[in-house]
Amino acid sequence: MIFGRSERGKPPVEPVTLKILVAGGFGVGKTTLVGAVSEIRPLRTEELLTEAGRPVDDTSGVEAKSTTTVAMDFGRITLREDLVLYLFGTPGQERFWFMWDELSEGALGAVVLADTRRLEDCFAAIDYFERRSIPFLVGVNCFEGAARYPQEDVRRALDLDEHVPLMLCDARDRESGKEALIGVVQHAMARASRRRAVTT
Amino acid sequence: MSADGQDRSHWFDDEAGPVVRPYAMTRGRTTSAAQHRLDLIAVVVTEPYADDPEDDPTLSPEHVDIVRLCRDSSSTVAELAAGLDLPIGVVRVLVGDLVDGAFVHVNRPVPPAELPDESILRDVINGLRAL
Numbered sequence: 365m366i367f368g369r370s371e372r373g374k375p376p377v378e379p380v381t382l383k384i385l386v387a388g389g390f391g392v393g394k395t396t397l398v399g400a401v402s403e404i405r406p407l408r409t410e411e412l413l414t415e416a417g418r419p420v421d422d423t424s425g426v427e428a429k430s431t432t433t434v435a436m437d438f439g440r441i442t443l444r445e446d447l448v449l450y451l452f453g454t455p456g457q458e459r460f461w462f463m464w465d466e467l468s469e470g471a472l473g474a475v476v477l478a479d480t481r482r483l484e485d486c487f488a489a490i491d492y493f494e495r496r497s498i499p500f501l502v503g504v505n506c507f508e509g510a511a512r513y514p515q516e517d518v519r520r521a522l523d524l525d526e527h528v529p530l531m532l533c534d535a536r537d538r539e540s541g542k543e544a545l546i547g548v549v550q551h552a553m554a555r556a557s558r559r560r561a562v563t564t
Numbered sequence: 565m566s567a568d569g570q571d572r573s574h575w576f577d578d579e580a581g582p583v584v585r586p587y588a589m590t591r592g593r594t595t596s597a598a599q600h601r602l603d604l605i606a607v608v609v610t611e612p613y614a615d616d617p618e619d620d621p622t623l624s625p626e627h628v629d630i631v632r633l634c635r636d637s638s639s640t641v642a643e644l645a646a647g648l649d650l651p652i653g654v655v656r657v658l659v660g661d662l663v664d665g666a667f668v669h670v671n672r673p674v675p676p677a678e679l680p681d682e683s684i685l686r687d688v689i690n691g692l693r694a695l
Contacts, residue, residue: 375612376638380684381605381673401695407646409604411653412587433651438604438642443691447684450605450642470603470675472685538695546692552676553685 379448384548385467387454387493388477389485393505393535394453395437397477401541402439402451410435411463434460436467451545454489464492473499473548477535481510483521490522499552501529503544527555589626589650590657602656604642607671610635614667623665626650627658631667638671 386394399406410433437453452467468474474493478486486502493500504518512532513521519530529547533540587594610631617623617631629648633639639647645655662668679685 376609376634376636378607378609378638378671381607381640382676382684382688383605383673407643409642409645410651412651436642438646440643441692441695443688447687447691449688449692450640452604452642467604470605470673472676472688542692542695546689549685549689549692553682553689556677556682 377445379442379444379446381448381450382472383450383452383467383470384472384545385452385454385464385474385498386477387464387474387486387489387500388505389479389482389489392477392479392482392485393507394477397475397503397505397533397535397541397544398437398439398451398453400536400538401441401545403442404440406437406439406453408435408437434463436463449545461488461492468493468496468498471498473501473552475544475548476500476502477533478502478504478518478522479507479510480504480513480518481507483518487522490524494525499548499555501531501544501547501551503531503533503535505535506532587654589624590654593657594653595657595660602641602659602670603673604652605640605673607638607640607673608634608644608659608662608668609638609671610668611666617662617667620665623661623667624658626654627662627667630655630658630662634668 386397388394395406412433434455436455439451441449441451443449454467455463474489476486476489476493490500490502492498502518502522502524504515506512515530515532522530524530529551531544531547533544535541608630614631617628623631626648630644633644633647641652641655641659644650644659645652648655650658659668659670663670676685
């Protein structure tokens with residue numbers, strides 16, 4: 365569709381944008397969670413893995429280097445006309461971890477999805493956010509047919525710090541996804557105020 | 565370019581997808597002149613009094629698409645990449661060009677640690693609850 369120039373049209377709203385990451389192992393339900401709470405069908409962005417997009421503008425090697433595509437799915441929640449929350453599912457494969465640095469920069473926080481049948485798949489994500497002091501909570505995705513464990517046992521198995529929230533969730537369920545996101549923001553706020561209390 | 569002397573017979577299978585083509589739109593550049601390092605959620609807005617991009621011979625059709633998409637409602641870098649089916653790196657370069665040409669401006673997201681107060685976070689929580 366071609367739009368004419370609308371000089372007298374109101375300038376578009378320039379919203380404040382925030383992002384929350386959804387991390388976890390392959391097939392744990394990241395895109396499902398994004399899709400459950402997003403107002404749009406999750407969109408896919410791709411990044412070619414070469415030196416492209418790096419601060420160093422060195423094109424030598426780019427042409428000769430084989431590239432890989434990393435796909436990231438993301439969703440959007442318009443909270444107000446001028447306040448929009450984006451959810452990014454992080455690439456699941458560990459070899460794409462360097463992409464996380466760029467994703468996590470400026471992120472409000474993260475949901476780490478865990479599957480009790482393959483808990484070890486989310487260790488790497490937990491490590492990542494712990495080391496970078498990015499607020500996160502663990503959402504145990506309750507797959508049908510998976511055994512339920514007491515939360516304390518899961519916490520212990522994950523060796524979670526006591527202040528990191530852990531909740532049971534269903535990635536397919538919108539309300540459950542909302543709860544997880546609210547949990548992340550509350551956790552981020554609590555951490556920020558603790559930090560302020562320490563510094564002042 | 566530098567690859568000339570190198571392995572020109574480099575072999576890629578179909579799995580590799582389009583290997584170089586997307587960056588043809590940026591004339592091979594992987595960063596824009598101004599080094600705009602744009603976050604995925606940086607908001608791109610067309611300047612209300614920008615010249616018609618269609619009239620600018622230096623702009624590619626993809627540049628024109630971006631100016632058009634961001635005219636009636638702002639769009640993030642990630643949304644542009646998804647909407648135009650271009651890699652994020654390419655969109656960054658193109659948006660950088662458009663910023664230099666004063667066709668668009670970009671609002672960088674405020675890192676949560678630099679938010680002036682908690683009111684925005686409270687608004688996020690209330691907004692999520694109200695969904």
